[in-house]
Amino acid sequence: MSDYETLLVDREDGIGRLTIDRPERMNAISPTLLEELADAIETLDDDDAVRVVVLAGAGDRAFSAGADLSSITEGNAVDVAELSQKGQEIFGAVKESSMPVLAAIDGFCLGGGMELATHADLRIATSDARFGQTEHNLGLMPGWGGTQRLQRIVGEGRAKEIIFTADHFDAESMAEYGFVNEVHDPDEFEARVDELAADLAAGPPIAQGLTKRAMHKGQDDIEAGLEIESRAFGLLRDTDDLMEGIDAFQEDREPTFDGR
Numbered sequence: 165m166s167d168y169e170t171l172l173v174d175r176e177d178g179i180g181r182l183t184i185d186r187p188e189r190m191n192a193i194s195p196t197l198l199e200e201l202a203d204a205i206e207t208l209d210d211d212d213a214v215r216v217v218v219l220a221g222a223g224d225r226a227f228s229a230g231a232d233l234s235s236i237t238e239g240n241a242v243d244v245a246e247l248s249q250k251g252q253e254i255f256g257a258v259k260e261s262s263m264p265v266l267a268a269i270d271g272f273c274l275g276g277g278m279e280l281a282t283h284a285d286l287r288i289a290t291s292d293a294r295f296g297q298t299e300h301n302l303g304l305m306p307g308w309g310g311t312q313r314l315q316r317i318v319g320e321g322r323a324k325e326i327i328f329t330a331d332h333f334d335a336e337s338m339a340e341y342g343f344v345n346e347v348h349d350p351d352e353f354e355a356r357v358d359e360l361a362a363d364l365a366a367g368p369p370i371a372q373g374l375t376k377r378a379m380h381k382g383q384d385d386i387e388a389g390l391e392i393e394s395r396a397f398g399l400l401r402d403t404d405d406l407m408e409g410i411d412a413f414q415e416d417r418e419p420t421f422d423g424r
Contacts, residue, residue, distance in 0.1 A: 170197040172222065173204050178215040178365035180208040187223035193276045194232040195247065202254045209261050212423065215365035217261060218357065219284060220268040221277075224350075227267070230275025230298065231308075244307075251276065251308035259283040259313075260380070262373035264364045268357045269293045270350065274332075279308040282317065285376070288346045288360060289335040290353045295343070300330040316383055318342050368405040369423040 172183040182204055184191040208214050221227040236244055258265055258280070267284035274296045281287055297314070299305050306314075306327060315323035318341045326333065326341075338344040348356050364372075374396035382389020400406055404424040412419035 168200040168204065170194065171200050171204055173208075175208070175211065175214055177362065178213065179361045180211070180214040180217045181220065182208070182217055183220045183222050184228055185222045187221075187225065189232065190226040190229035190272060191221040191223070191277065192230060192232040193228055193251075193280070195235050195250075197232075198251055198254050202257060205254075205257050205261060209263070214263065215367070215369055215423075216263055216361050217258075217265045218268055218361050219258075219265065219280070220357075221271065224270055224292075226272040226274075226277070227269040227293070228274070228277025228280060229272045230277050233302075236304075248307035251279075255280055255283045255308050259285075260376075262376070263369060264367070264372060264376075266357070266361055266364065268353075269295075269335075269344075270353065274298050275306075276308050279306055279310040279313070282310060282313045282343075286360075286364075287344045288348070288353075288357060289338070289344045290350045291335055291347055292350055293335040293338075293344075293347075294332045295326075295335070295338050296330065296332045297327045298330045298332075300328060314343075366418075366421070368403075368409065368419075368421040370403055370405055371400055374400065 170184065170186055172185045174181045184197065186192060186197070205217070208217055235247060239247065264286065265284040267281040267287045269281060269287060269289040270293055272294050273281055274294070275298050278295055278297055297306050297310055305311065310327065314326065318326070322341050335344055335347045339347050346356065378389050378393040378396055381392050405421045408421060409419045
């Protein structure tokens with residue numbers, strides 16, 4: 165994998181770890197970071213040895229405190245609209261990755277950083293994490309999918325509360341809202357991230373990818389989602405992974421899925 169200016173990427177034991185590496189800027193998301201994120205996600209998605217992606221931020225101050233404001237103030241209205249569209253597309257590629265994407269959140273997760281986390285499949289946080297769509301404090305609005313994606317996770321009312329108030333919310337509140345799946349003490353956090361990532365990496369990759377496709381399609385059109393579900397269910401009949409899963413069940417052992 166290519167060297168990046170703003171990202172650290174590591175692959176081991178089926179887990180692709182993608183870390184925003186701008187701790188001196190609270191891991192703010194710049195145009196360069198967006199470009200590198202697009203390349204990194206595509207590369208990991210094309211690597212058959214990688215079964216799960218873990219998104220994190222370097223240091224213990226922030227997952228990401230949001231967009232690098234210089235990228236907004238330097239351009240004109242057309243430039244900023246194009247930046248919004250680019251971010252939507254790249255974050256969308258994170259969401260549509262064929263494998264599970266886990267956001268491991270410690271510290272601040274604000275603005276564009278929270279929008280990035282919104283595009284993950286699962287979110288796990290420390291009790292020190294703080295969340296917020298704080299764009300209204302700047303006279304802005306979420307521009308990287310937040311107005312659309314957040315309400316699909318927490319519901320319209322909660323999404324409007326989070327966006328309109330521009331407040332900070334603690335991890336327990338975001339778990340209550342359904343945004344965060346798990347909250348852990350900082351001392352236990354890394355071990356739990358590793359455990360969950362390993363569990364996801366051990367899953368059946370073909371079934372995982374087809375499940376994501378059906379669920380995402382059903383968010384817009386339930387009948388289309390059900391159609392994809394039934395077809396995918398049939399396709400899985402002819403996979404080696406299904407036979408392995410059945411054999412493992414009958415032999416009372418853990419399955420070893422090869423993605424075939």
